[in-house]
Amino acid sequence: MKNIIKTFEQDDYYAVLKILLAFAAVIILLGIGIRSPWPADEPRFVEVAREMVATGNWLFPMRGGEFYPDKPPVFMWSIALFYSLIGNLKLAFLLPNAICGLITLFFVYDLGAKLHSVRVGRNAALLLLITPQFLIQAKAAQIDAMVMCWITIGCYGFIRHFILGPNWRWYFISWAFMALGIITKGVGFLPVLMFIPIIAYRLANKDYFKGRLTFACWLGFVPFFLVLAAWFVPMMITVAEQATPELIQYKNNILFKQTGERYANAWHHLEPWYYFIVSVIPVMWFPLPILLLSSLKHVYHKLKTDPVLMILFAWVVLVVCFFSISPGKRGVYVLPALPMLSLFTTIAYHEVKLPLWFNRISKSILWLIAIVLVVACIGLLTGHKKLVKPLTAYPEMIPWAAGLAFILAAIWLVSLWRLRSKNAFFNLGMVIVASWLIVSTLGYWLAEPLRTPKHVIEEVENTLGQHGERGELGLVKFKEQFLLFSQLPITHFSYLATDEEEERNAWLWMGEKAGRFILVPDDANLTCFDVSNGQDMGYAHRQHWLLLSAKQMAENCQAPKVIKRFSVPREAY
Helix, strand or coil: CHHHHHHHCCCCHHHHHHHHHHHHHHHHHCCCCCCCCCCCCHHHHHHHHHHHHHHCCCCCCEECCEECCCCCCHHHHHHHHHHHHHCCHHHHCCHHHHHHHHHHHHHHHHHHHHHCCHHHHHHHHHHHHCCHHHHHHHCCCCCHHHHHHHHHHHHHHHHHHHCCCCCHHHHHHHHHHHHHHHCCCHHHHHHHHHHHHHHHHHHHCCCCCCCCCCHHHHHHHHHHHHHHHHHHHHHHHHHHHHCCHHHHHHHHHHHHHHHHHHHHCCCCCECCCCHHHHHHHHHHCCCHHHHHHCCHHHHHHHHHHCHHHHHHHHHHHHHHHHHHHCCECCHHHHHHHHHHHHHHHHHHCCCCCCCHHHHHHHHHHHHHHHHHHHHHHHHHHHCCHHHHHHHCCCHHHHHHHHHHHHHHHHHHHHHHHHCCCCCHHHHHHHHHHHHHHHHHHHHHHHHHHHHCCHHHHHHHHHHHHCCHHHCEEEECCCCCHHHHHCCCCEEECCCCCCHHHHHHHHHHHHHCCCCEEEEEECCCCCCCECHHHCEEEEEECCEEEEEECHHHECCCCCCCCCCCCEEECCCCC
């Protein structure tokens, strides 16, 4: 171990890289295969990927047999690819983002080493690794970690060309990855914002970027459009050839509603312009905000004298501003800015002695978290109402949850006490690594029954099994996760339909044949069914789920405007 640490502190590029990636891989990959896709977004993407493999239709993402127009297909393709290769969806679905997280760390490390030194590259990658938002997303199956990776490569290529170059190969690679980012999630073009500070420097001094900022830069659109065309052209040709209303609606949705309209006139996740600055960055980017505030004069001086740092910082600010302008905001939207901010911060504070208060505040925050974990443990053991409420349906899990809180609290308290003489970064790194080792194993195992409807589906299957082969299941107001665990063919009545239309279609479907049942949440406000007499199938997604039979059908129900039903036979997850 001492030899490993000694090697890690040297300036051998490849030796340090091997240790860095091995260390990161343990943290990021640990837990794969233990848990299933968890709400809110994971089950949706995983279900789409599974249907790609099951149906052979990879061009048009579908969930439950219905077109899914909310996101471009690349992320779902990656899950489907690993599923095809491995044959186990539970192992496959977390691998794409885990690999993207490691790739992102590599490019941050390499860029830091090339811009400054191996030590700076190592520290920038480690700083990124311990940042909560990065690690959470690298260990999840949401789309944002992958688009962060493509955007980071785009920024890397621009910096290799404009700062360290000229390097036209990497310049064109940047444009290719921007296009890949766009067909992963529409914001993949964000690296192009780096042109704003670059052009500003060129206008201020014509000697900047000679031989790099030329007319040839426009040729970047060539690889950009070639990559876009790999998906766009087959999609448009298929839509034009078949011209079904569903395909036309998919095209219009994915090209217009889910891009410009979603940005300019968002219809959900509405937050004020300062949301990221106040609610996301201070917590999810910790300790970067405190570190930046520790020496504002130093940062200001660096920005005035170092064009590289100014370009990095300006790009981060532009990204945050870009997302702040849109009324729709989620914390993960600003994730792509995090790698470059980690790099900027590490370079700016290299060999800078931090003020005493920085260590004190940082350590105080860590001790506060440790105390919160202790309080949580005590609260769970004593049955505090707010703490045990999420576990009401699973009373047998309360002692386990208390045990998990106790282990985490012990790790934090012992580590912080033993490492009290070390700096805040060392403290933070150790407790985060140790905590994730526990959370990724015991934590995943404990949370699995709480985050999945597996037991509900099993109860439904047992109930319907009493009706022989005639038992059929329909879903109303459900989550994609139900599809992942069902061994039965499931019928649903369109995610895109209104609640009223969905219910009317369900009523019509149930009345057509005996032995049909509907699964609904207990808080469903239905007019075509009597929910009060439904059979309780169990608790999942913070709701009780009720099985409705023909006995719960109202005598009359208004006919749906359009008959919509989707059924995809599938094997169990």
